[in-house]
Every structure is written in structure tokens, then in C-alpha cells.
Amino acid sequence: MLNKTSPFAVNLEQKCINKGLRLTDQRKVIVKLLEETIADTKFHPDVDELHKRAITIDKKISIATVYRTVKLLEEANIIDKHEFKAGKSRYEAVTETHHDHLIDVNSGEIIEFVDEEIEKLKIKIASRLGFDLVDHRLELYCKKKK
Amino acid sequence: MLNKTSPFAVNLEQKCINKGLRLTDQRKVIVKLLEETIADTKFHPDVDELHKRAITIDKKISIATVYRTVKLLEEANIIDKHEFKAGKSRYEAVTETHHDHLIDVNSGEIIEFVDEEIEKLKIKIASRLGFDLVDHRLELYCKKKK
DNA sequence: ATACTTGCAAAAGATTTGCCGCATG
């Protein structure tokens, strides 16, 4: 797994500035919260979770702003959106290398993993079918071994 | 790919009977429509598509019934539900072997594929992380090669 | 006969949007 706390890592707020996004107080709060998904790779908050945390910092941040902000950040390629089986979308900071997810169906815990072999296979399969891969998602729903 | 028209194949209506599901006129219509997903592996209708087709056969079938029926069939393991990037859920008859999906991001076309190697890898990765695989999904979003 | 099903419309849950005052660059 990539070293996410490398001295070369650019924080999310810096990424926003680089992309020319206006940094309002609200956005700073939300971006800061999403920053936690870098340190804690198991943390994939949904909009509701983000909003609940955001209002503890600034109680007048509306949920509409959270929705607008995550959409903005997603379009700017700063965060990724995931739609695991469960209804609502979850977000995490974009990482340098692609990773997939293993979801513990009992606890709901989400574990990230990287497997070079499976990444190569995805490209190979697409190619075999006459396609170029532009995006992909692999989710493993599992139970802890006994 | 599995031969889906083998003489041993059981049709969906028969599967419903085997599972003891009550076969109302509405359910027969919906099940018949879902049967088409066996012959045409690229056909993965959503509830709205099923309803539009259903009312051409019996105009008083409500969309609530379609929702209730696909949920019932899914719980009975007769059909599978997919949630590709696009909002609504799509359905197809359960197949004997697991397959994954390649989605053409330009046309929306869905292509099914089976790859033994990747299936083994999924199990291996889950195992390495201390888990037993209970469900999994892999989606390749692609563009046609030029 | 009895329990399950259906249609309708209302409700629910997630997400988006119009409007208008306000903050940012």
C-alpha cells in the first residue's frame, strides 16, 4: 500500500487551491473532514455523516452545501464516490494508486486493498473484449474467517 | 460462457413454482419479461423498462407490483439485482456461473463475461485478508478500442 | 376460507435545485 503520509503528499485544501476552487469556510470544514479518509483508510463517510460532523464545527452548514461540495470535489477529481450495497454514496480522498474494497458484511467495515495482478487482469479482459478500460470497480463482500 | 439454452435449463416460471411462489397473472407477465434476459445477455432492464413492457401486455399492472415482484424474485434467488453507475437498479435471471460486467460508457451497452482467473483471485485476496467471500461484483467501464 | 396480492396514492429516503441574500476574490 502506498505511503499516504509521504512528505510529497499534497493535502486536499491545497489541491482545491490548485484547481482554482473557491475556499469558503464551509468548504474548508468539509475538506478537512474528508482529509481524515487519508489517515484512516477504513473511513468512507456518506453525506449524512459528513454533515453531522460538520455541524459540530459550524452549526449552520446545511446538508445541501455538503451535497454540493462533494459533487464539486468529485468532479475536480479530488475525492472518489463509492456506491456500495447499502443505498447511500460514500466518499474518500482520491489516492495515487487505484485500490479496491472488501466489505465485511457483518460489521460494515470497509478494507482497502491493492492487488497488481487483478489490476492487470482487468485491463487484459477489457482488451480481449475489444475495449479500453476507463474506470472499474471491484467489491468483495465477505465474512471474517472462523 | 455457459450454454443457457441447454435442455436441462429450468425456466423462470418453473423456478417460481419450485420455490412455492404464488403465480398471479401479473407475476407471470413480469417473469416472462425477465426470461428474455437469459436469451439476450445484454438485456438488463430496470423497473421502469419492465413496467413499460408489462403494461403493453396487461395495462393495469402497476409499477408497485413490478417493484414488489423483482424484490420477491431477488430474495428467492431467481434474479440478480445490479447497481451500475447510473442510478436505478437493473435485473437479470440468475445464471449457473457467476459472471461480471463490462459497460460501454458511450453506448450504455452491457457485456457479460466470465474469467476463471479473476474469480480465483477474488477468493485468494479475500482469504489473504482473513475473509471468506460471500458476494462480489466487478464492473469494467470501458470505451471501444479505436 | 384464509392468507397472500394488487392498485392506488401517499410516504419515505437520497439528492438536486430555485431563489435570494451574502461572502469571496
Next chain:
DNA sequence: CATGCGGCAAATCTTTTGCAAGTAT
């Protein structure tokens, strides 16, 4: 100062559900 942003509430979209009436076994 001009443009974009945020808060609020209403709107939208998909899916679910309560209820009363109808139907399959």
C-alpha cells in the same frame, strides 16, 4: 463590485408501504 456560494424549502427521483378490495390455493 461582480460573480459565485450558501441556506432554506420545495422539487425530483427511485423505491417502499398502508389500506381496502380482489384472488389464488
